[in-house]
Amino acid sequence: xxxxxxxxxxxxxxxxxxxxxxxxxxxxxxxxxxxxxxxxxxxxxxxxxxxxxxxxxxxxxxxxxxxxxxxxxxxxxxxxxxxxxxxxxxxxxxxxxxxxxxxxxxxxxxxxxxxxxxxxxxxxxxxxxxxxxxxxxxxxxxxxxxxxxxxxxxxxxxxxxxxxxxxxxxxxxxxxxxxxxxxxxxxxxxxxxxxxxxxxxxxxxxxxxxxxxxxxxxxxxxxxxxxxxxxxxxxxxxxxxxxxxxxxxxxxxxxxxxxxxxxxxxxxxxxxxxxxxxxxxxxxxxxxxxxxxxxxxxxxxxxxxxxxxxxxxxxxxxxxxxxxxxxxxxxxxxxxxxxxxxxxxxxxxxxxxxxxxxxxxxxxxxxxxxxxxxxxxxxxxxxxxxxxxxxxxxxxxxxxxxxxxxxxxxxxxxxxxxxxxxxxxxxxxxxxxxxxxxxxxxxxxxxxxxxxxxxxxxxxxxxxxxxxxxxxxxxxxxxxxxxxxxxxxxxxxxxxxxxxxxxxxxxxxxxxxxxxxxxxxxxxxxxxxxxxxxxxxxxxxxxxxxxxxxxxxxxxxxxxxxxxxxxxxxxxxxxxxxxxxxxxxxxxxxxxxxxxxxxxxxxxxxxx
Numbered sequence: 001x002x003x004x005x006x007x008x009x010x011x012x013x014x015x016x017x018x019x020x021x022x023x024x025x026x027x028x029x030x031x032x033x034x035x036x037x038x039x040x041x042x043x044x045x046x047x048x049x050x051x052x053x054x055x056x057x058x059x060x061x062x063x064x065x066x067x068x069x070x071x072x073x074x075x076x077x078x079x080x081x082x083x084x085x086x087x088x089x090x091x092x093x094x095x096x097x098x099x100x101x102x103x104x105x106x107x108x109x110x111x112x113x114x115x116x117x118x119x120x121x122x123x124x125x126x127x128x129x130x131x132x133x134x135x136x137x138x139x140x141x142x143x144x145x146x147x148x149x150x151x152x153x154x155x156x157x158x159x160x161x162x163x164x165x166x167x168x169x170x171x172x173x174x175x176x177x178x179x180x181x182x183x184x185x186x187x188x189x190x191x192x193x194x195x196x197x198x199x200x201x202x203x204x205x206x207x208x209x210x211x212x213x214x215x216x217x218x219x220x221x222x223x224x225x226x227x228x229x230x231x232x233x234x235x236x237x238x239x240x241x242x243x244x245x246x247x248x249x250x251x252x253x254x255x256x257x258x259x260x261x262x263x264x265x266x267x268x269x270x271x272x273x274x275x276x277x278x279x280x281x282x283x284x285x286x287x288x289x290x291x292x293x294x295x296x297x298x299x300x301x302x303x304x305x306x307x308x309x310x311x312x313x314x315x316x317x318x319x320x321x322x323x324x325x326x327x328x329x330x331x332x333x334x335x336x337x338x339x340x341x342x343x344x345x346x347x348x349x350x351x352x353x354x355x356x357x358x359x360x361x362x363x364x365x366x367x368x369x370x371x372x373x374x375x376x377x378x379x380x381x382x383x384x385x386x387x388x389x390x391x392x393x394x395x396x397x398x399x400x401x402x403x404x405x406x407x408x409x410x411x412x413x414x415x416x417x418x419x420x421x422x423x424x425x426x427x428x429x430x431x432x433x434x435x436x437x438x439x440x441x442x443x444x445x446x447x448x449x450x451x452x453x454x455x456x457x458x459x460x461x462x463x464x465x466x467x468x469x470x471x472x473x474x475x476x477x478x479x480x481x482x483x484x485x486x487x488x489x490x491x492x493x494x495x496x497x498x499x500x501x502x503x504x505x506x507x508x509x510x511x512x513x514x515x516x517x518x519x520x521x522x523x524x525x526x527x528x529x530x531x532x533x534x535x536x537x538x539x540x541x542x543x544x545x546x547x548x549x550x551x552x553x554x555x556x557x558x559x560x561x562x563x564x565x566x567x568x569x570x571x572x573x574x575x576x577x578x579x580x581x582x583x584x585x586x587x588x589x590x591x592x593x594x595x596x597x598x599x600x601x602x603x604x605x606x607x608x
């Protein structure tokens with residue numbers, strides 16, 4: 001199994017650990033210390049040695065931060081994790097705050113007092129985060145101080161060693177472009193922006209640029225490291241030497257000068273001493289890098305990661321791989337949904353369902369000679385009230401059986417070498433209530449609205465997000481997460497900069513892959529989410545129109561639960577879309593299944 005079900009933390013762990021950290025505050029002359037859920041690369045997934053927030057507080061979500069003061073301790077989480085944080089952290093030790101509405105910088109701006117000194121690890125905060133914190137504290141007459149070593153590390157005596165998994169080459173047939181050509185493209189972009197160098201801190205950008213993959217973090221095929229791109233000359237690539245085989249070392253030495261990661265500061269300092277103009281992405285690069293560049297005489301240029309946008313716009317090979325991965329994954333999910341329908345209410349639990357789904361993915365991957373490399377995130381397997389916890393992670397302590405008259409929400413994904421998948425379906429266990437069907441249909445309407453949308457070039461994700469919520473708002477309901485995130489090509493299942501959300505300011509470009517996943521969550525009762533992955537199509541003329549319009553191609557292929565659809569709430573256009581989608585599922589997945597599964601698929605995808 002790629003997924004573990006053991007409870008990794010205990011709310012009681014925070015009491016003693018916070019007390020130890022406060023002793024460190026006294027020793028360092030600090031009034032507080034910030035502990036973000038981040039590593040030096042600011043990725044969503046971090047290695048075990050970088051799970052400082054989890055170790056300190058018990059919170060296991062993928063976004064958050066803690067602020068430990070002499071007399072107070074706070075944990076900041078976004079709307080996806082509010083319920084989870086309440087269950088995982090000790091309420092007598094930690095207050096819970098909103099990471100979105102009242103993040104640490106804003107909270108400190110309101111609550112800091114004159115002469116307060118707040119410490120932070122400059123490797124774990126971005127340039128933008130550090131600037132916001134510094135501004136808020138200075139306004140209050142307080143000070144932000146970079147510590148030379150992390151205070152949590154000083155008390156984490158059994159901290160795991162850094163990962164050292166082997167790096168792999170991503171074949172050109174899947175990558176679609178030679179790494180040397182990508183490096184040339186990025187160098188041209190640096191020259192155009194007036195930079196002599198750029199530091200790549202995001203391992204996904206490293207993976208894309210050099211056509212490599214790794215195994216250093218859970219569920220995302222990344223090799224942790226850094227690169228310094230040059231406007232002219234070879235890049236410098238910083239990877240632990242034990243990660244490289246003879247083959248990968250020979251491949252990479254043709255593309256870059258290779259160094260150990262501990263040489264990065266020295267090499268960057270040398271470049272800066274010669275007047276380097278270094279591009280750093282304020283939203284991704286560690287504040288430590290800004291401090292180093294300026295201290296050594298270089299100039300910082302605040303520019304986006306040069307690989308981020310090219311990585312988001314998938315080429316023909318990447319899109320072909322994604323379509324193939326989704327057909328394979330659709331067959332596995334179809335087998336799972338058929339299996340689920342055969343189970344009696346109460347006979348299986350959330351963990352059993354996760355095991356079965358991973359098993360179908362493994363089998364289908366073997367049959368198609370494209371093995372399952374990993375799941376793309378821990379499967380969210382929520383029965384009844386657990387489905388209302390937006391990013392629920394089932395453990396042996398929370399495991400619940402799938403009972404009659406409840407809903408079961410399963411949000412899962414896979415990593416194949418040709419593509420990354422992410423799909424959510426909500427299924428009725430036994431007979432659903434009228435309210436469940438009404439809410440399910442509203443969520444389905446939101447998904448269909450995005451799927452059918454045509455939009456002009458220049459449209460941003462924030463412009464599309466309200467389209468998914470219109471039916472919700474008309475019913476007086478909403479959901480506390482974005483409608484869609486970007487997805488990589490055998491990379492991160494959550495990829496930027498593209499997203500469909502209130503904060504999605506990036507223009508959507510042809511070839512970008514996103515999720516389309518509206519939801520509804522009734523705390524203590526059930527959750528509903530429906531998710532397909534979609535790709536932005538090239539603009540096309542509309543008969544009688546003046547402007548060519550983008551649209552979306554749906555990649556995900558699996559049936560929706562007809563038992564939960566209130567047909568009279570769908571418009572004729574929505575019914576036509578759903579019938580056409582189900583017909584496509586039947587056409588593309590049908591040849592990959594047989595017998596009872598095929599019969600079930602035909603019934604599940606019949607016209608409404």
